[in-house]
Amino acid sequence: MRAITNADGQPVVQALIDVIKANRDHLSDIDGLIGDGDHGVNMAKGFAMAEARLAGGTVSMAEAMDTLGFILMSEIGGSMGPLYGNLFIDMAATVKNVERIDAAAFGAMLKAAIGAIQELGEAKVGDKTLMDTLVPAEAAFAAAVAEGKSFDDAIDAMSEAAEKGKDSTRDLVAKIGRSSRLGERSRGVLDAGAVSCYLLLSTMGAAVKERLTDA
């Protein structure tokens, strides 16, 4: 069965940390157009704290993801702390006791990610939030698996849908959160949360894919 060994998956979480740190200013600049310009700063701060917490030890992908989620939840406030914190904690929980994470288990993680966001807010596709990235990405992954495609191909489908979903926020009017106060003025700009969600999903996908084995 094509899968990633959970115990070898800490580098996947490190890849998430790296991509957020590398995009710190980019994410803040996007956020600054219709938000308060601190998305990249806050995310990078939380992800760097998780990196420090994880440094020196080796844990499973699930444990590393849980640590990341816990730090975001406890150290980063705003909206993104609880949203991404809950998201990673719940994703980690679905594979906590899974030795080999196959396409079905990965699909369950994506479903849990959506559930974690829904637990906290009312955001739906079309509201110009990270859900515009996450929901179609999960749907594309599930559809690819249902069609009998390989785990590798399903990951590609997920990343492609995540990118399209992220790009779709450009033409949307924000319905949720601070930028919703801008109404029509929020149109024409990407949503920073949708962009960070795209970066995280596509990076996770690529890092998982690199580590897939048939063992």
Added chain:
Amino acid sequence: MQRIINDPDQLVEETVKGWAKVHRDTVRTTDNARVLAYKDAPVAGKVGIVTGGGSGHEPAFLGYVGRNVVDAVAIGEIFSSPTAQAFADAIKAADGGKGVAVLYGNYAGDNMNVKMAVKMVARDGIEVKTVVANDDVPSAPADQLDKRRGVAGEILMWKVGGAKAALGGDLDAVIAAAQKAIDNTRSIGIGLTPCTIPAVGHANFSIEPGKMELGIGHHGEPGIQVTDLKTADEMAQMMVDTVLPDLPFNSGDEVVVLVSGLGATPINELYVLYNRVDELLAEKGLVIYRPYVGNYFTSLEMMGVTLSVMKLDDELKPLIDLDADAFGFRQFKQD
């Protein structure tokens, strides 16, 4: 950026440290660097009062910690919600065994973090109920009250909720009083200049010289109208005209009036505005029971002002009158 800061990322830490040193007569630090508590909290047998929000609004939120007002506060980054952990730790610091009322403003981040915090402390068996302030009239139409933001009216909610708890009200009574306080309050702001979060380094909204924005939010959220700069009297008129019909306030109503600067406004100008507000309310037949004027709820260095008006009844009056000893709200009976 001409500011009195060190590392912008340490700004909140250093603010809280300084605050705790100065206001040690009313507050104490806790194990969480982002939580300050009333020095005698938790008060056994009293419902605990918790609030929290982003920094940059001083004396809100931490300035309202003190006797008969707020028992513990969760402190966020500038203009950013405190963490769920901070709200949870504030709830624990305030819990005197009779439950905790979390009284905060309607912002997406605060809503989420309070929700997670309530889940976190449920494990400790602490009963928590919440009131979400939504007094800012221009932030959403009257048929979407749940979308309105909380602004300076939150102070009156804390005053009333804190007094109800101090007088022995149980959790449901405290929640009901705080809810009534905010339901009876309407607010509006006017901004004349933008403000800059030091870690960002530039303002992320603009108000052109010679213009002003009616209905601006506490973080620069767009208002309902950008106009040429008006006189103080004209501003007072616009504010009163927006606030009064919304509740509505009627002739004969007794009201509390709170005028707050947004950070950069000279205090004397707040009195100039109040002077006209007082006349306008009197013309409408309103009876001003207690006026408050000062920097109660600011937005960094924004030039501007907010007006909040609360309609009183026989329950709210003694709660507003009760002594309070917090830096942001200090009031003692005068014989």
